[in-house]
Amino acid sequence: MTQYQSTLLRLLDERGYIHQLTDAAGLDKLASEGVVPGYIGFDATAPSLHVGSLVQIMMLRRLQQAGHKPIVLMGGGTTKVGDPSGKDESRKLLTEQAIRDNIASIRTVFERFLTFGDGPTDAVLVDNDEWLSKLGYIELLRTVGPHFTINRMMTFDSVKLRLDREQPLTFLEFNYMILQAYDFRELSMRQGCRLQMGGSDQWGNIVNGIELARRMNGTEVFGLTTPLLTTADGAKMGKTAAGAVWLNEDALPAYDFWQYWRNCDDRDVGRFLKLFTDLPLDEVARLASLEGAEINAAKIVLANEVTRLCRGDDAAKAAEATASATFAGGGLGEDLPVYAIPAEGLTIVDALVGIGFATSRGEARRLVAGGGARLDGVAINDESHRIDAQATEIRISAGKKRHGILRPA
RNA sequence: GGACAGGUGGCCGAGUGGUUAAAGGCAGCAGACUGUAAAUCUGCCCGCGCAAGCGUACGCUAGUUCGAAUCUAGCCCUGUCCA
Numbered sequence: 001m002t003q004y005q006s007t008l009l010r011l012l013d014e015r016g017y018i019h020q021l022t023d024a025a026g027l028d029k030l031a032s033e034g035v036v037p038g039y040i041g042f043d044a045t046a047p048s049l050h051v052g053s054l055v056q057i058m059m060l061r062r063l064q065q066a067g068h069k070p071i072v073l074m075g076g077g078t079t080k081v082g083d084p085s086g087k088d089e090s091r092k093l094l095t096e097q098a099i100r101d102n103i104a105s106i107r108t109v110f111e112r113f114l115t116f117g118d119g120p121t122d123a124v125l126v127d128n129d130e131w132l133s134k135l136g137y138i139e140l141l142r143t144v145g146p147h148f149t150i151n152r153m154m155t156f157d158s159v160k161l162r163l164d165r166e167q168p169l170t171f172l173e174f175n176y177m178i179l180q181a182y183d184f185r186e187l188s189m190r191q192g193c194r195l196q197m198g199g200s201d202q203w204g205n206i207v208n209g210i211e212l213a214r215r216m217n218g219t220e221v222f223g224l225t226t227p228l229l230t231t232a233d234g235a236k237m238g239k240t241a242a243g244a245v246w247l248n249e250d251a252l253p254a255y256d257f258w259q260y261w262r263n264c265d266d267r268d269v270g271r272f273l274k275l276f277t278d279l280p281l282d283e284v285a286r287l288a289s290l291e292g293a294e295i296n297a298a299k300i301v302l303a304n305e306v307t308r309l310c311r312g313d314d315a316a317k318a319a320e321a322t323a324s325a326t327f328a329g330g331g332l333g334e335d336l337p338v339y340a341i342p343a344e345g346l347t348i349v350d351a352l353v354g355i356g357f358a359t360s361r362g363e364a365r366r367l368v369a370g371g372g373a374r375l376d377g378v379a380i381n382d383e384s385h386r387i388d389a390q391a392t393e394i395r396i397s398a399g400k401k402r403h404g405i406l407r408p409a
Numbered sequence: 410g411g412a413c414a415g416g417u418g419g420c421c422g423a424g425u426g427g428u429u430a431a432a433g434g435c436a437g438c439a440g441a442c443u444g445u446a447a448a449u450c451u452g453c454c455c456g457c458g459c460a461a462g463c464g465u466a467c468g469c470u471a472g473u474u475c476g477a478a479u480c481u482a483g484c485c486c487u488g489u490c491c492a
Contacts, residue, residue, distance in 0.1 A: 168487060233447075235436090259445080266446050293444040327445055363438080366453055372439040384459065399438075401445055 006031035008066035012224070014281060015274040017059055019200045019227040022210060027222040030194060031068065035120055038063050038195030039071035039187055041128070041180065041202075044079040045094065047105040048248035051238030051260070054310075055226050055275055057247075059197050061113045064121060065278075071191055072110050072125040074103045077132030078179050103127060109247045112310060124191070128183050135182075144182055147215050148208070153177065156204045177205050184209025188219050200225045229275075232267035247310055254311045255335035258319035259401070261303035269298050277305035326403050332395055339396075340409040341389045348373055348385040351406055357398035372399050375406075 004010045004024075008031040012018050021027060030036055040056045042049060049057070060070035076099050094102075107125055110116075114123035153159060156177065162169035184206070187193035196206045206223035213219045229237045238245045245260045246252040264272060270288025273279055279287075279301070287298035300320065307316035322333025339355035346354070349364040352373060358364035367373050368383040374397040375387070387394065387406060394406040 263445060296444055360456065362456065370439040370453060
């Protein structure tokens with residue numbers, strides 16, 4: 001990599017955030033001269049972002065750490081349109097109220113990663129609905145339309161993907177890139193924003209914004225993308241069997257969040273420590289070089305640090321304590337899911353369903369038949385096995401990793 | 410509006426009248442081996458039921474048939490080309 005002068009680019013570079021830059025030298029110069037307001041856009045399609053967005057969130061954090069101003073752009077307006085990037089299917093449209101609620105919920109997570117306020121390097125959160133919803137159609141066509149050619153829009157991956165797969169791309173979605181470009185230009189005027197960051201799939205959209213700002217206002221702005229993050233075995237970040245790994249506490253308990261990181265692939269440890277924690281690089285290097293079973297120590301550090309950032313210190317400590325009691329001690333931890341045994345008792349199958357380890361009785365039965373169900377560490381092979389209400393706390397397990405507590409009602 | 414091609418389980422994708430709850434692959438779950446890792450091997454993978462079995466399911470609806478994912482009609486949706 002090149003030698004960057006600015007703290008910002010050095011920081012981003014050495015921690016592995018940089019995939020592409022529109023003008024490395026220009027941005028480097030800008031960032032070493034003063035405060036650069038930079039933004040990343042986020043969807044408001046769900047009440048929580050998930051781990052897949054964590055790189056972008058961390059990048060805003062780095063921006064602030066390097067003395068610049070992070071702008072969180074919530075796509076309240078663009079969510080009404082739907083980004084076709086990476087989707088092979090159109091999204092369902094959300095109501096305005098749902099979008100507003102989502103934004104409020106998502107904001108709580110950003111408040112953990114960024115310092116908000118009115119100061120020059122304090123983070124701000126803006127919603128593009130503010131300006132997008134006020135746009136008149138004819139006005140938009142006249143001001144922005146001339147700067148886009150269909151020829152070029154057709155070459156974008158997000159468009160080509162749909163066309164190649166002979167899947168529908170609606171005009172609504174086709175307009176997404178125009179709106180996103182408009183956002184950049186708008187933020188450059190409102191907030192003096194000079195930089196847009198995003199995942200590598202956003203490159204095209206970002207470049208559009210840069211051009212639009214230049215053509216309409218003569219402003220020079222910059223773009224930076226992160227590499228597409230996958231786990232070592234090629235899966236997208238943040239997806240597990242149980243669903244997405246949500247950042248909001250109410251969407252995913254801290255213990256499960258912690259476990260996600262604790263269970264990461266050996267090969268990912270170093271990369272993740274650099275991207276998702278504030279640990280100094282020499283410490284990261286030390287942890288990542290651990291071999292064999294020792295690397296588990298590094299995974300615990302990773303889990304602790306990420307959980308701490310995202311969920312707070314208490315949540316991280318509780319999750320670690322629970323994990324250590326559950327796995328190392330064979331005991332029980334506070335954070336495990338709990339299910340109350342009714343007075344008349346219940347079967348192992350009902351208990352597995354009740355605590356959420358199986359989604360149907362059939363699945364629970366198969367789990368028992370396959371030898372994956374345990375009570376206090378003892379495999380139960382009889383699916384009609386009954387659990388008494390009189391008993392004290394019982395540890396119930398599905399497989400080696402999912403554990404819970406059965407407690408008399 | 411017209412011609413043609415399509416719509417199958419989370420995804421991809423076989424299947425053109427019964428033996429099809431639907432091949433195969435991916436993803437997922439469990440077991441073995443390990444280190445709460447990876448790789449590998451084995452089993453499972455619509456719901457209810459201890460079970461025999463029952464109920465749902467191949468875009469929707471109505472038919473033909475003893476019997477349909479498979480045939481017919483209408484409708485809806487998608488793509489390609491034409492207007």
